[in-house]
Amino acid sequence: MNVAYVSIGSNIGDRLRHLTEAVRGLHFHEGITVTSVSSVYETAPVGFTEQADFLNMVLCVETDLAAQHLLEVCQKIEHGLGRVRDIRWGPRTADLDVLLYNNDNIITENLIVPHPRMHERAFVLVPLLEIAPLMADPMPDEGVLLWKKVNGVDDFLLEGE
Ligand code: GSY
Numbered sequence: 001m002n003v004a005y006v007s008i009g010s011n012i013g014d015r016l017r018h019l020t021e022a023v024r025g026l027h028f029h030e031g032i033t034v035t036s037v038s039s040v041y042e043t044a045p046v047g048f049t050e051q052a053d054f055l056n057m058v059l060c061v062e063t064d065l066a067a068q069h070l071l072e073v074c075q076k077i078e079h080g081l082g083r084v085r086d087i088r089w090g091p092r093t094a095d096l097d098v099l100l101y102n103n104d105n106i107i108t109e110n111l112i113v114p115h116p117r118m119h120e121r122a123f124v125l126v127p128l129l130e131i132a133p134l135m136a137d138p139m140p141d142e143g144v145l146l147w148k149k150v151n152g153v154d155d156f157l158l159e160g161e
Contacts, residue, residue, distance in 0.1 A: 001062050003062055005058060006070075011054040013093060018055075019040060022094050027153070032065065035153065037058075037152070039150045040055050040147045041056050043123035058131060060132065070101070078095065097115055099124065100113060123143070
């Protein structure tokens with residue numbers, strides 16, 4: 001079994017619903033089990049700053065899928081939630097990034113793991129460190145506010161039901 005960490009962000013429309021749908025999409029995929037979820041953080045946009053604030057969270061999953069296949073599932077979920085890839089760094093209904101996959105180092109045309117920018121992004125590291133305190137060095141949490149405390153996967157899967 002493989003252990004991977006996935007980050008999710010949304011800054012268009014019903015942001016919390018997009019996060020919950022993304023988590024459900026992963027958890028109810030037959031090759032994936034979501035084993036832990038961070039709280040939800042509201043975060044100032046990084047990169048292209050003239051856009052709305054994001055909601056971000058990080059998940060740990062167990063999976064028998066290869067990293068590339070996990071990425072494809074993430075991209076299908078993004079697509080299903082209406083993501084259109086028009087502006088680079090621009091607003092999005094849902095963005096799912098594979099941050100870590102076991103301790104593997106992977107470099108392919110469309111997937112680099114560990115995610116090359118994760119260590120400079122508080123919107124990734126703050127939620128990641130909440131569920132996996134040893135996975136990275138802490139960094140200042142500037143621009144990252146706790147928005148919704150989450151108490152486990154089952155609680156989050158029922159969100160909005
Ligand atoms: O890489 C993920 C999409 N994204 C985000 C994000 O999820 N949160 C914040 N705060 N800024 C971002 N800029 C980009 S691009």
